[in-house]
Amino acid sequence: MDxxxxxxxxKIAILYxxxxxxxxxxxxxxxxLIRIQLIKPMNTFLDAQTFNELITMHGTTMIxxxxxxxIFALMNAVIPLQIGARDVAFPFLNALGFxxxxxxxxxxxxxxxxGGAPDAGWTSYTPLSTTTYSATHGVDFYTIxxxxxxxxTLIGGINFLATIITMRAPGMSYMRMPMFAxxxxxxxxxxLFAFPAITVGLVLLTFDRILGxxxxxxxxxxxxxxxxxxxxxxxxxxVYILILPAFGIISEVIPTFARKRLFGYxxxxxxxxxxxxxxxxxxxxxxxxTGLGPVANALFSVSTMLIAVPTGIKIFNWLFTMxxxxxxxxxxxxxAVGFIPTFTMGxxxxxxxxxxxxxxxxxxxxxxxAHFHYVIVGGLVLGLFAGLHYWWPKMxxxxxxxxxxxxxxxxxxxxxxxxxxxxxxxxxxxxxxxxFTYLPNQQFDLLNLISTIGAGLMGVGMLFFLANIFLxxxxxxxAADDPWEDGRTLEWTIPSPPPExxxxxxxxxxxxxxxxxxxxxxxxxxxxxxxxxxxxxPSATILPFLMSVGIxxxxxxxxFSRDTFSxxxxxxxxxxxxxxxxxxxxxxxxxxxxSLYDDHGWHIEPEELEGR
Amino acid sequence: xxxxxAEAVNGTLPHEPEKATLEGRNKVLAFWxxxxxxxxxxxxxxxxxxxxxxxxxxxxxxxxxxxxxxxxAATFLLLVSSLTSVFAIQAMHRNRPALxxxxxxxxxxLGAAFLGLEIYEFxxxxxxEEFGMxxxxxxxxxxxxVGFHGAHVAFGILWISVxxxxxxxxxxxxVTAPKIYVSAxxxxxxxxxxxxxxxxxxxxxxxx
Numbered sequence: 001m002d003x004x005x006x007x008x009x010x011k012i013a014i015l016y017x018x019x020x021x022x023x024x025x026x027x028x029x030x031x032x033l034i035r036i037q038l039i040k041p042m043n044t045f046l047d048a049q050t051f052n053e054l055i056t057m058h059g060t061t062m063i064x065x066x067x068x069x070x071i072f073a074l075m076n077a078v079i080p081l082q083i084g085a086r087d088v089a090f091p092f093l094n095a096l097g098f099x100x101x102x103x104x105x106x107x108x109x110x111x112x113x114x115g116g117a118p119d120a121g122w123t124s125y126t127p128l129s130t131t132t133y134s135a136t137h138g139v140d141f142y143t144i145x146x147x148x149x150x151x152x153t154l155i156g157g158i159n160f161l162a163t164i165i166t167m168r169a170p171g172m173s174y175m176r177m178p179m180f181a182x183x184x185x186x187x188x189x190x191x192l193f194a195f196p197a198i199t200v201g202l203v204l205l206t207f208d209r210i211l212g213x214x215x216x217x218x219x220x221x222x223x224x225x226x227x228x229x230x231x232x233x234x235x236x237x238x239v240y241i242l243i244l245p246a247f248g249i250i251s252e253v254i255p256t257f258a259r260k261r262l263f264g265y266x267x268x269x270x271x272x273x274x275x276x277x278x279x280x281x282x283x284x285x286x287x288x289x290t291g292l293g294p295v296a297n298a299l300f301s302v303s304t305m306l307i308a309v310p311t312g313i314k315i316f317n318w319l320f321t322m323x324x325x326x327x328x329x330x331x332x333x334x335x336a337v338g339f340i341p342t343f344t345m346g347x348x349x350x351x352x353x354x355x356x357x358x359x360x361x362x363x364x365x366x367x368x369x370a371h372f373h374y375v376i377v378g379g380l381v382l383g384l385f386a387g388l389h390y391w392w393p394k395m396x397x398x399x400x401x402x403x404x405x406x407x408x409x410x411x412x413x414x415x416x417x418x419x420x421x422x423x424x425x426x427x428x429x430x431x432x433x434x435x436f437t438y439l440p441n442q443q444f445d446l447l448n449l450i451s452t453i454g455a456g457l458m459g460v461g462m463l464f465f466l467a468n469i470f471l472x473x474x475x476x477x478x479a480a481d482d483p484w485e486d487g488r489t490l491e492w493t494i495p496s497p498p499p500e501x502x503x504x505x506x507x508x509x510x511x512x513x514x515x516x517x518x519x520x521x522x523x524x525x526x527x528x529x530x531x532x533x534x535x536x537x538p539s540a541t542i543l544p545f546l547m548s549v550g551i552x553x554x555x556x557x558x559x560f561s562r563d564t565f566s567x568x569x570x571x572x573x574x575x576x577x578x579x580x581x582x583x584x585x586x587x588x589x590x591x592x593x594x595s596l597y598d599d600h601g602w603h604i605e606p607e608e609l610e611g612r
Numbered sequence: 613x614x615x616x617x618a619e620a621v622n623g624t625l626p627h628e629p630e631k632a633t634l635e636g637r638n639k640v641l642a643f644w645x646x647x648x649x650x651x652x653x654x655x656x657x658x659x660x661x662x663x664x665x666x667x668x669x670x671x672x673x674x675x676x677x678x679x680x681x682x683x684x685a686a687t688f689l690l691l692v693s694s695l696t697s698v699f700a701i702q703a704m705h706r707n708r709p710a711l712x713x714x715x716x717x718x719x720x721x722l723g724a725a726f727l728g729l730e731i732y733e734f735x736x737x738x739x740x741e742e743f744g745m746x747x748x749x750x751x752x753x754x755x756x757x758v759g760f761h762g763a764h765v766a767f768g769i770l771w772i773s774v775x776x777x778x779x780x781x782x783x784x785x786x787v788t789a790p791k792i793y794v795s796a797x798x799x800x801x802x803x804x805x806x807x808x809x810x811x812x813x814x815x816x817x818x819x820x
Contacts, residue, residue, distance in 0.1 A: 089638040090638065154649060158642050158645050158646055158649070159642070161645050162638050162641050162642040165641060166634065166637060166638055166641060192645060192648055192652075193648065193649065193652050196649045196650065196653035196656065197652055197653075197656045199653060200656040200657055200660070201656070203756070204660065204752075207745070207752065207756060211745050211746070212745065212746040213745050213746060213752035213756070214669065214746065214748055214749040214751075215660065215749060215752050215753065215756075217749075220667075220669050220746070220747075220748055220749055220752075221664065221668065221669040221748045221749035221750065222664065222667065223663060223664065223667070223749070226660060226663055230659075233656075588770075592774060595774050595775075595778065596777075596778070596781075
């Protein structure tokens with residue numbers, strides 16, 4: 001019950017981690033099934049329809065329900081601590097964002113047991129995703145589930161923006177903020193300007209499918225390419241929503257374990273901003289073969305290649321940070337160092353794909369699959385592993401085991417390169433993506449076998465990680481405040497795990513890497529910027545949970561509103577929008593309750609603080 | 613925060629009560645950000661409408677459909693309601709809760725009248741022109757864009773009505789002031805969007 005009503009950002013972080021981890025596991029199993037099907041030519045392990053559902057759900061789950069919540073988990077766990085705040089700007093909205101994400105994700109995955117998962121690819125291209133070609137409710141689960149989950153992401157983005165703008169500790173100017181706080185800030189801005197586009201896209205597709213609208217139906221005057229534009233004006237910035245937080249994590253981990261300040265801090269900040277800006281300018285590079293014409297292709301080709309410049313700045317800054325440092329290869333740092341060459345390879349194939357004439361050859365082959373897995377798994381997932389190992393003691397008060405951590409790293413990264421490196425060659429030799437099988441003796445057989453073995457090895461790496469978590473959870477929570485001993489930022493100045501009010505006294509920040517600066521000046525801790533006083537805390541509440549349940553019910557009701565049921569009662573309830581109305585009533589009723597009864601919160605008094 | 617609370621308890625309000633507390637300042641800032649997201653949302657809907665506005669699929673076209681006098685009347689109602697919400701905020705800054713309530717009420721009534729005209733317009737199209745959601749890509753885009761705006765108006769009416777109720781129960785304080793300020797921002801935003809709808813959908817449909 002405590003977990004359902006909590007508004008504490010540290011507990012919400014843990015909720016995001018478990019929920020995101022669960023979906024990540026589901027997405028991973030889907031990937032393994034895909035690879036088993038492709039282990040040999042003409043395999044009959046899966047049929048074509050199931051394969052389509054699996055690739056759709058694998059992509060959708062991993063992007064929206066797997067990695068994004070884990071990113072949000074780290075942001076929630078770390079950002080208020082790094083900027084010296086007692087909480088986020090809107091604790092209530094923070095909880096609401098988590099619950100809408102969870103119920104959106106549950107709705108999407110209900111499709112497996114309620115008559116067929118979405119089968120039109122994670123991009124849900126029209127007309128494949130219209131009722132003509134996808135007649136089950138699968139794509140409805142996609143549009144409505146993602147809509148609900150996306151709501152939570154947008155809420156989270158606005159919350160982090162407001163938090164970082166208004167709640168930084170005294171002395172922490174923008175140019176003294178830790179890089180992870182910076183990338184969270186920019187990521188949240190991208191979320192704010194990218195997610196409303198997919199919101200509209202999903203609404204239009206829902207209306208086409210359920211209300212019989214004609215946005216993408218050529219027969220009614222609609223335009224399928226419109227979907228691609230709307231999807232990618234969101235979808236390309238989404239790539240940076242995923243990778244920028246990983247850049248932030250790497251920029252925290254490498255200086256800590258090189259015992260040097262981050263090389264070129266201000267160039268890192270401006271590179272981040274530039275990447276975010278350019279990220280909105282390049283969406284049509286996903287559409288070179290759609291037939292936009294040579295002028296559009298040339299412009300989007302050049303703007304895409306430009307992104308390599310700020311990204312290159314980042315890569316070199318990380319290398320220069322390690323140069324001459326006293327580098328310690330702890331597990332988090334192994335992941336961070338492994339990230340650099342792996343992500344660079346993904347970037348290089350990105351420039352290759354950005355060349356429009358070359359893209360006509362690479363298009364819809366495994367070369368593209370290899371490219372984006374190098375970026376998203378080799379970039380983001382390695383970054384998340386680095387961040388999870390790095391901040392685990394701060395989140396849970398327990399150090400993860402270093403030995404098992406190293407086993408996780410080596411099995412995962414070797415498995416990763418085995419899986420995806422060979423896919424570049426499969427693509428160049430002409431193996432198409434999204435096909436459920438292939439003919440023998442086209443030179444695809446051996447490389448596919450290697451790829452599948454690699455996927456299994458990545459799975460083994462995940463098992464090492466799970467074992468590490470399980471074994472660690474049985475040990476006493478006795479991590480030190482600064483367990484890596486070279487912590488540079490504010491989160492390492494308070495106990496692990498932090499008390500619910502984070503900072504007894506808000507610290508005074510006197511430079512970049514505030515804690516490191518105090519340490520090098522010979523001080524033991526931070527200078528407080530205020531006397532010990534009464535701390536105001538928000539009250540726990542069930543309303544965010546109820547609001548999300550309401551939206552969930554309304555979504556299900558709307559989805560089945562045009563169906564015919566065998567039972568009279570069910571037809572009556574769904575066809576007259578009674579279920580939808582009931583769901584909305586729960587949501588709006590909860591909003592009204594929130595509005596009528598002010599939350600005055602409660603206070604932790606100074607005596608209580610001193611008593612600990 | 614404590615001085616602001618003390619002033620509120622004594623019946624005097626600080627100069628800008630919506631920004632007197634950290635919570636209030638956060639609320640106003642986050643609402644600006646939210647409106648940025650809303651701008652992208654409507655921008656995407658406008659882009660969709662512009663792409664599909666001539667795809668009538670042998671159904672009625674914009675020129676045959678729209679009656680500018682009706683739309684002009686609706687526009688007038690909504691623009692005036694924006695003005696009355698400005699008066700409401702001015703009354704709030706002068707700490708006159710009764711006047712504030714009256715202006716909010718006028719705003720809600722004008723908004724409801726606008727919504728009534730829109731519902732009348734839609735029902736006329738559906739009944740007499742056989743112009744429904746499924747008629748053409750143009751009809752889908754029209755109902756979605758204008759309907760989304762209408763839904764925003766409906767939500768605004770409900771929201772401001774609840775706030776009027778709060779004002780009656782709790783009075784004008786540093787807790788209620790940011791909510792009222794933010795709802796006024798929302799109302800202006802809806803108004804600005806309508807100016808674009810009037811131009812892009814109706815005027816361009818008649819003459820473009």
